[in-house]
Amino acid sequence: MRFVSLAFKNLWRRPVRSVLTVTGVALAVAVAVSLAGFNLGYQKAIERSIDRLGFQVMIMAKGCPYEAATMMLKGGTGLLYLPADTYETVRSDPEIQSITPIFIGVAERETSSIRADAGSAFAVFAGVDAKSFLEMKPWLQFETGPGFDGGRWFREDSEDEIVMGYEAATYEQRKVGDTFLATIYPHGKPDPVLKEFKITGILRRTGTQDDGTVFVPIRTAQSAFNRPDQLTILGVKLRAFSGAKLQEFESRWIRLPEVQVVSLEQVKSTLVMLIGTAQVMIAAVAVIAVVVAVIGVVNTILMSVYERTGEIGIMKALGAFRGDVFQLIWLETLAVCIVGAIAGGALALAGTHLTEMAIKALINLGIQGSIVTISWGVLLGAFAGAMVVGFFAGLYPAWRAASMLPIDAIREGIG
Amino acid sequence: MNLEHGSKIIEARGIQRYYQRGSETVKAVDGVDLDIYAGEMVSILGPSGSGKTTLIHMLSCLDAPTAGSLTIMGRTVNGLGEDELTRIRRGTLGFVFQKFYLLPTLNVAENVELPLLFYRRPVRREETLAVLGQVGLEDRARHMPNELSGGQMQRVAIARALIIRPKVLIADEPTGNLDTENGQAIFGLFRKLVCEQDLSVLVTTHNLAFGYLADRIISLSDGKIIREEAAPRA
Numbered sequence: 001m002r003f004v005s006l007a008f009k010n011l012w013r014r015p016v017r018s019v020l021t022v023t024g025v026a027l028a029v030a031v032a033v034s035l036a037g038f039n040l041g042y043q044k045a046i047e048r049s050i051d052r053l054g055f056q057v058m059i060m061a062k063g064c065p066y067e068a069a070t071m072m073l074k075g076g077t078g079l080l081y082l083p084a085d086t087y088e089t090v091r092s093d094p095e096i097q098s099i100t101p102i103f104i105g106v107a108e109r110e111t112s113s114i115r116a117d118a119g120s121a122f123a124v125f126a127g128v129d130a131k132s133f134l135e136m137k138p139w140l141q142f143e144t145g146p147g148f149d150g151g152r153w154f155r156e157d158s159e160d161e162i163v164m165g166y167e168a169a170t171y172e173q174r175k176v177g178d179t180f181l182a183t184i185y186p187h188g189k190p191d192p193v194l195k196e197f198k199i200t201g202i203l204r205r206t207g208t209q210d211d212g213t214v215f216v217p218i219r220t221a222q223s224a225f226n227r228p229d230q231l232t233i234l235g236v237k238l239r240a241f242s243g244a245k246l247q248e249f250e251s252r253w254i255r256l257p258e259v260q261v262v263s264l265e266q267v268k269s270t271l272v273m274l275i276g277t278a279q280v281m282i283a284a285v286a287v288i289a290v291v292v293a294v295i296g297v298v299n300t301i302l303m304s305v306y307e308r309t310g311e312i313g314i315m316k317a318l319g320a321f322r323g324d325v326f327q328l329i330w331l332e333t334l335a336v337c338i339v340g341a342i343a344g345g346a347l348a349l350a351g352t353h354l355t356e357m358a359i360k361a362l363i364n365l366g367i368q369g370s371i372v373t374i375s376w377g378v379l380l381g382a383f384a385g386a387m388v389v390g391f392f393a394g395l396y397p398a399w400r401a402a403s404m405l406p407i408d409a410i411r412e413g414i415g
Numbered sequence: 416m417n418l419e420h421g422s423k424i425i426e427a428r429g430i431q432r433y434y435q436r437g438s439e440t441v442k443a444v445d446g447v448d449l450d451i452y453a454g455e456m457v458s459i460l461g462p463s464g465s466g467k468t469t470l471i472h473m474l475s476c477l478d479a480p481t482a483g484s485l486t487i488m489g490r491t492v493n494g495l496g497e498d499e500l501t502r503i504r505r506g507t508l509g510f511v512f513q514k515f516y517l518l519p520t521l522n523v524a525e526n527v528e529l530p531l532l533f534y535r536r537p538v539r540r541e542e543t544l545a546v547l548g549q550v551g552l553e554d555r556a557r558h559m560p561n562e563l564s565g566g567q568m569q570r571v572a573i574a575r576a577l578i579i580r581p582k583v584l585i586a587d588e589p590t591g592n593l594d595t596e597n598g599q600a601i602f603g604l605f606r607k608l609v610c611e612q613d614l615s616v617l618v619t620t621h622n623l624a625f626g627y628l629a630d631r632i633i634s635l636s637d638g639k640i641i642r643e644e645a646a647p648r649a
Binding site for chain 2: 002003006009010012013310311314315316317318319320321322324405406407410
C-alpha cells in the first residue's frame, strides 16, 4: 500500500461527498476549458473568416472600416456603397495581382423558412464576378452527392441564376435546380419586388461567411437592388504584400473622394484586440468558478480531517510523523482536483458541440464554422491549473491535520 | 535491539500531570514512580477518573508530564518535540485503544500493514499473515472491518500494533467495548504474547478479574499508586 492508494481509499469512505466535490471541480474545469476553448476558437474563427475572404486589402466607401469589415463577415444592413467606376480606376494599379468587385445586398426570404425567427428572414446576396472571385478563393468547390451533383457557376449574363452557400441551401432545404424566392427592396423604389431565382450550384462547406451567402452575377445584383453604378467593396490581392507596400498603395488611392483602403491585417488585429477585452471578462468568470470549486474542496477535506481526528491521532501513535499525515491529506486534496480536472476536461470535450450551439443561440457572433477549439494546450493548461489549485488548496487542511497532537486527536476521537 | 528478559524499558520517577479546569488544579497523575520490564504484563487498575489513561498516555510518550522524569529504553523523553517522541515510539511501543480505529476502506491485512507505510518498510504478506495468525485471524485477511465482530476487530488492532515488533504493547481499556467472553480472550492473547514472545504488555482496565491476569497489578486512585502487587499464580 502507498500513500496515494491510501488517499484514494480515504476519499472513497464518503463516496457521495467525494463524488459531489469532484463534480464541483469537474464543472469548474469544464467551464474554464470551454471558455478558454471559446476564446481560442473564436479568435481563430475570426482570423479564418478574414483570411478566407481571399484578399488582403478592401477598398470600400468611407466610413468605419471595422464596421464595414464586420458587415462583410457577418452580412447585415446599413452597407455603404462606392462608385462602380472605382473598379476600372483602381485595377490599373501595377501592384495589384488580382482584384474582384463585390456587391452586397440583403433581401427577404420568401420561401420555406423553417424557422420563424427574425434572423432567418434575411438572405445575404453577394453579387460577384465569378472569374475574378474564384481567383481570390480558389478553394471554393461545389458540393456533390444526391441533389447536389451537376453544380456550376452562373452565367455572367444570367438574370436569375444563383449559387448558394452550403448553409444557406441546407437551411432552405434547397437542391441544385430548385428555385429560390426572395423579396428585394430596390434602392429608391417604394415597392418590393418578388424575384425567383434558379439554383445552379451549391458550394461545399467552407466554415466561413460564404456558407450563408447567396451568390449572383454582379450585374444581376446591382440591377435587382437598383444600384447599377455601385459596388460594396473591391477585394484586392497585392503582388507583394507588406506594411510599406500597403502604405504606398493606400496613399495612391486615398485621393479618391469616397474611398478608403483597409488592410484585413489591421481589421484582424483590431477585432482580436476587441475580443481580448471580452476574453478578460470570460477569464474572470472561469476564475470565479474555479475559486468556488476550491472553497468546496477545502471545505470537504477539512470536514474529512475533523471527522478523522481520532484516526489521525492513532496514525501518529502508530508511528506516523507530521509529514506523513500532511502528505496523506495533501494527496487526498490533489486527488480530488486531478480526478475533477480529468472529468472536467472530458466533459468539456464531450460538450464542445453543445457549448457551441449554446453560444451561437445566445449571441449572434456572425461567424460560420467552429467557434470552440479545445486544444491539447487548453486541456493541459486546465490540468496544470487544477494541480496548482490542488497543491495550494490542500495546504491548509494538511497543515491542520499534521498539527494535531496525537493525544488531543485521540481524546477528541474518543469523545 | 533485543532486550534481555527483565531489563528495564520504561522508568518513571515522580511523574505528575496537572491541568487547570477553571480555577481548580486537577491532579490527574500525582507523583508516580513506576518501572516496566521486558517480558512482563502489568495491569493498571482503578475506577474511572483515577488517572489510568493519563498515566498510560504519559508512559507511552503521547502526553507530556508536567513534572517528574520519564525514561524510555534509557533515553529521557522530557521536553522532546513531537517528531522526536514519534521516533522513540516507533519500534518500541505498540498501541491498542478502546476504540479500534480500523480504516473502514482497508481490509484486515491492509489495516495491519498500515504502520509499515509510515515506517517505509516493505510489506511482506506472509509476515502480515503470521501476525494475524498470532491473534487467530489468518483466515480473515481479506475481510473488511464491517464483516468482523468487536472482538475480532480488537484482535486486528492488536495485530496492527504487533506488526512493527514493539518492545511494549500498550493497551488502554482494550476490553471496554467488548463483552466478557471477548474481553477474556483478549487478555488471554496478551498473556500468550508475553509468554511466547517475551513482549511486555502494559494494560489499563477497570475489570479486576482481567487485571489479575497480569504479572503485576498497579492500583491507582486519585492519580496516585495506592497498591502494587504481584498477581497470584495458580
